[in-house]
Amino acid sequence: MQSKCRLLSALGCFALAAGSWMIAAPASARDDAMTTVAIPAQPGSIELGTGPLPGATHPEAWHRQYGKLFARNVAVATLTPFLPDPDKASGTAVIVAPGGGFHSLSMQNEGWDVARALADRGVAAFVLKYRLNQTPPDLDGFARSMRDLMSGPVPAHRLDPAASIASLGPQIADARAALALVRGRAGEWGVDRQRVGMVGFSAGAMLTLATTLADEGAGPAFIADIYGPLAPLQVPADAPPLFVAMAADDGLFAKSGFGLVESWRAAGRPVEFHLYEQGGHGFGMYPKPTTSSGWFDAFARWMKMHGWLDRRHAGDLVQGAAR
Numbered sequence: 157m158q159s160k161c162r163l164l165s166a167l168g169c170f171a172l173a174a175g176s177w178m179i180a181a182p183a184s185a186r187d188d189a190m191t192t193v194a195i196p197a198q199p200g201s202i203e204l205g206t207g208p209l210p211g212a213t214h215p216e217a218w219h220r221q222y223g224k225l226f227a228r229n230v231a232v233a234t235l236t237p238f239l240p241d242p243d244k245a246s247g248t249a250v251i252v253a254p255g256g257g258f259h260s261l262s263m264q265n266e267g268w269d270v271a272r273a274l275a276d277r278g279v280a281a282f283v284l285k286y287r288l289n290q291t292p293p294d295l296d297g298f299a300r301s302m303r304d305l306m307s308g309p310v311p312a313h314r315l316d317p318a319a320s321i322a323s324l325g326p327q328i329a330d331a332r333a334a335l336a337l338v339r340g341r342a343g344e345w346g347v348d349r350q351r352v353g354m355v356g357f358s359a360g361a362m363l364t365l366a367t368t369l370a371d372e373g374a375g376p377a378f379i380a381d382i383y384g385p386l387a388p389l390q391v392p393a394d395a396p397p398l399f400v401a402m403a404a405d406d407g408l409f410a411k412s413g414f415g416l417v418e419s420w421r422a423a424g425r426p427v428e429f430h431l432y433e434q435g436g437h438g439f440g441m442y443p444k445p446t447t448s449s450g451w452f453d454a455f456a457r458w459m460k461m462h463g464w465l466d467r468r469h470a471g472d473l474v475q476g477a478a479r
Contacts, residue, residue, distance in 0.1 A: 190219045190226075192295050198285075201236040204333040206287070208232055209326055214293040222442075224264040226256065228298060230288045233330035235337060238271035238281040239345060246278040247348040247468035248459070251334050251376070253284045255358025255384075255438065258327070259291050259302065262440065266357040266382075269441035270452070277456050278465060280347050282338055286330040286363065324366055331367040335376065348468055353396075355380035355455070357440060358408070365389075365416075368396060378462065380455060381416065383408075383437055388415025391423035398427045399458050401451040403435030428458050 195218050212231035219226050240246070252274070254266035261267065263285065271281035291298045331354070339349040354376035356364030361384020368375045369392070380399040386409055398420050404410055410431075420427035435448025443449060459465050 188222050190221045190295055190299060193218050193220050193225065195227075196225060198234070198236055201234040201285070202337065204233040204235055204330055204337065206233050206326070206329045206333050209287040209290070212287075212290055214290050217293060217295075217298075218263075219295055219298075222265075224262065226260045227263050227285060228256075228260040228288060228291055229293065230261060230285055231290075233287050233326075233333070234285045235334050236268075236271075236283045236285070237345065238268070238275045238283065240275040240278045240280060242346065244278040245280065245346050245467070246351075246465050247346060248278075248351040248353070248464040249280040249282065249338050249342075249345070249347040250274055251282050251284050251331070251338065251352070251354045253286065253331065253354065253356035253360030253363050255356070255360045256288070258289050258359050261285060261288065262357065262438070265438075265440035265442060266360065270355070270357075273441065273452055277459075278467065279459075280338075280345050282334060284330065284334050284360075287326045324363070327363050328366055328370055331363055332371060332374075335367075335371070335374065351377055351464055351468075353378040353380070353459075353464070355382065355399075356384060357382045358384055358438060361385065378459075378464070382451065383439070385409055386412065386414050386416040388413075388419045391419050391425055393423070395420065395423060395425045397462060398425065399455055400427065400429045401432070401448070401454070402430070403432045403437070403439065403446070403448050405434055406437045408437050426462075430454055 195216060209231040214229045216227065216229050216231060252267055252270050254261045254263055256262050263283070267283040271283050274281035292301050335352060338345070338347060338352050342349045354364045354367065356362070361381040364379050365381065365384065368379055376396060378397045382401050383403065383406055386400070386402065400417055402410055414429065417427055417429045430451060432446065432448040432451070434446040435444065439448045441452065456465065
């Protein structure tokens, strides 16, 4: 409980600091304005059954920025599968949680693009479109609300842990439902239930950590924190292997130390940490001339080192799905 409170109490400060545009876009697109787009087709998306966001009144909306798509006012959570070619499927699955400060979701750069890259490596990937805090329905109002949010002082005091946990309740429920769905349909999707991991970006990394701490025995088998919070916490004795990637010039999380990594090491749990000299916050799958662009290849090598990219025989998958 203590570790959960420490992590989730950071939610309010994080929300004040993070807006959907605070990403390290390519230099040629850095000044791109947000433009409204129609909600795109999301073939294969599955509603998670966690219900509409309590009190939600604004409809889901999408916009384009930096050449990529973002969602906001998500009130109904979905999971979209990106399955690998059966001939190279490893049996491993990864749930992908995009970031956006819990006010938007970077669906393309930190969602679909990541999922396609994982599927190309033989991993069944599932993009989690989790529910978000409500913002004004029009794009101008959304931009104004985020500017107002960021213009105020960041509270110096720690927020009430119970209130913070309640604030993340819908998102944790969505992540739990995603894990349960993938494991429940493991046979259909060629997945070993014991090899279901989760990777999160920024706010999605916070959700990944919160889900891991909240679901003792039912959480992901391995996790990745990509430019997410690095505050120290009390690590469970059975914490899953952790992969961390961060740019040293990240304006949100790189200035407060690397307590999360140190906590994992102190607990004797597997952890790998990549600190890139440059990359900013939100580099994701953008092609950039910085070494931060190599994070995905490093993540894939880490997965291979643990055996998660090794193909499982059909009999192994059947047994894994039945556990």
